[in-house]
Amino acid sequence: MATAVVFGYHNVGVSCLRGLLAHGVDVQLVVTHTDNPTETIWFDSVAKVASENSIPVVTPEDPNTDEFIARLSALSPDFIFSFYYRNMLNSALLATAKRGAFNMHGSLLPKYRGRVPINWAIIKGETETGATLHEMVEKPDAGRIVGQQAVPIGPDETAREVFAKVTAAAAAVLDGSLPNLIKGEATLTPQNLAAGSYFGGRKPSDGVIDWHATAENIHNLVRGVAPPYPGATTQIRGETIKITKTKRMPAVFSHSNPAHLNVANDKVIALCGSGTMLRVLEAEIDGQPYNELMLAAWIGTGIHAMTAQP
Numbered sequence: 001m002a003t004a005v006v007f008g009y010h011n012v013g014v015s016c017l018r019g020l021l022a023h024g025v026d027v028q029l030v031v032t033h034t035d036n037p038t039e040t041i042w043f044d045s046v047a048k049v050a051s052e053n054s055i056p057v058v059t060p061e062d063p064n065t066d067e068f069i070a071r072l073s074a075l076s077p078d079f080i081f082s083f084y085y086r087n088m089l090n091s092a093l094l095a096t097a098k099r100g101a102f103n104m105h106g107s108l109l110p111k112y113r114g115r116v117p118i119n120w121a122i123i124k125g126e127t128e129t130g131a132t133l134h135e136m137v138e139k140p141d142a143g144r145i146v147g148q149q150a151v152p153i154g155p156d157e158t159a160r161e162v163f164a165k166v167t168a169a170a171a172a173v174l175d176g177s178l179p180n181l182i183k184g185e186a187t188l189t190p191q192n193l194a195a196g197s198y199f200g201g202r203k204p205s206d207g208v209i210d211w212h213a214t215a216e217n218i219h220n221l222v223r224g225v226a227p228p229y230p231g232a233t234t235q236i237r238g239e240t241i242k243i244t245k246t247k248r249m250p251a252v253f254s255h256s257n258p259a260h261l262n263v264a265n266d267k268v269i270a271l272c273g274s275g276t277m278l279r280v281l282e283a284e285i286d287g288q289p290y291n292e293l294m295l296a297a298w299i300g301t302g303i304h305a306m307t308a309q310p
Contacts, residue, residue, distance in 0.1 A: 002182045005077045005097070006046075007031045007063070007085035011163070012131075013046040015171040016083040016104055023178045027055050028075050033086060034059045042160075042228040046083075064090045072096040079181070082136060083170070091138045099184070101136040104174065106166045108148055109134060110196025113141035118166055119159045120199045122224035125216065128152050129162065131170035133177050135188055140198070144188035147177040156247075158226040204230035208308045211259035215248055215276035222246045231284065235307045236261065236299060244289075245282035246270070253277055261304045266296045270306070 003026045008017055013032070020027055030050040035041050050057045060068050064087075072080075073096045080094060080101035094101040107117035109132040114120075121129040130150040135143030149172055151165040180186040207225045209218055209232050222232045222243050231242040254275040261280070262269040268280040283290045290298060 001026050002078045002099075003028055003075075004079040004081055005029045005031065005072060005075060006081050006083065007087075007089065008046040008081070008083040009033050009086060010046075010084040011043045011167045012104055012106065012170045013083040013085070014044040014049050015167050016081065016174050017046060017049055019171050019174045019178070020081065021053060023175075023182070025079075025178070025182075027053075028077055029072075030055050030057045031063055031085065032057060032059055040228040063087060064093055069093050069096060080136070088140065089136065094136050094138075100181075102133055102146060102181070103136045103141070103143075104170050105132045105134060105141050106130075106163075106170070108132060108150055109141060109145060110191040110193050113193075113196055113198040115199060115201035117199070118162050119202060119224045119229065122153060122157070122159055122162060123220050125220050126153055127155075129166060131166050131173050133170075133173050134191070142191060142193060144190050146181065146186055146188055147173045149173050156223065158223045159229055160226070204233075207232045209234045209243065209306075210273075210308070211270065211306050212273040214274050215270075215272040215278045218270070218272055219246050219248050219278060227284075236304055239285065242284040243270075243280055243282075244284055245280075247279040247281055249277040249279060251276070257303070259306050261299060261306060263296050263299050263301050263304065266293050268292055268295050268299065 001024060004020060006017055006027055009032050030046060032046045047057045069092050077097055078099045080097040082103040107121060108130040112120055118129060128150050130148055132148035133146040137143040149169040151169050153162055207230055225232050226244050231244060233240055233242050255271045257271050258273045260271045262271060270278040270280050272278060280295060281292050283295050
């Protein structure tokens with residue numbers, strides 16, 4: 001029976017941990033994160049699944065210490081798996097796995113290496129992304145590929161909706177890859193990193209809308225950071241509001257007044273760059289949801305300027 005230590009978090013962590021157990025892998029230890037009380041916890045718990053299966057769980061602040069690496073060396077697992085674990089694992093830790101260390105990444109590597117790949121793919125207007133199981137090396141998301149599966153990104157899908165599809169793809173990739181990994185017969189394909197891309201993490205301030213960008217780019221930002229993520233924000237009448245759902249308007253309409261809202265007939269139209277426009281369908285103000293009709297009433301009929309936060 002193959003043994004493994006699992007570093008995992010989030011829904012991909014839950015799905016893939018269950019996949020290992022379904023294939024009869026002896027998971028000796030689960031390493032996860034303590035939930036951050038300032039973060040919206042909308043995803044399932046890896047610790048809970050481990051506990052249900054009588055697997056020890058630890059939450060080290062830094063797993064790369066000599067003490068923790070010694071603990072893994074004593075376990076001497078066949079494999080280390082990382083499923084949406086948020087910390088980098090150093091080469092000394094990875095070397096404790098006798099038969100290799102592997103990570104599940106939420107993109108079609110080598111594209112979108114790095115942090116929050118699903119959000120970035122939507123923000124950048126991609127029409128597909130996916131899940132990739134790859135060998136772990138010290139350089140982020142740079143190891144040889146074991147398997148991957150693509151999923152489409154719909155033109156109006158949010159990051160949460162795409163994340164659900166990527167979670168299913170991750171489970172399928174692991175299911176298809178594990179038998180050959182366990183038998184030592186997996187084919188590992190080197191990445192051409194020059195053909196890919198790398199993106200860093202995002203902060204809430206990165207969601208401030210630049211209304212001089214095109215309607216398409218703003219629409220992609222809105223759906224890429226829509227709740228449960230921090231959201232796309234702007235200021236209207238001195239109030240910060242979060243735009244949570246938009247709809248692109250036909251190109252037959254045009255204007256020459258970006259960074260303004262036109263409110264008329266209970267419709268809220270955002271005037272964007274290059275003469276493009278968006279309908280603002282949903283928003284949040286002081287944490288309360290507003291549909292378009294409510295937003296129109298709150299703003300008032302007429303033309304209103306929009307600005308970034310001071």
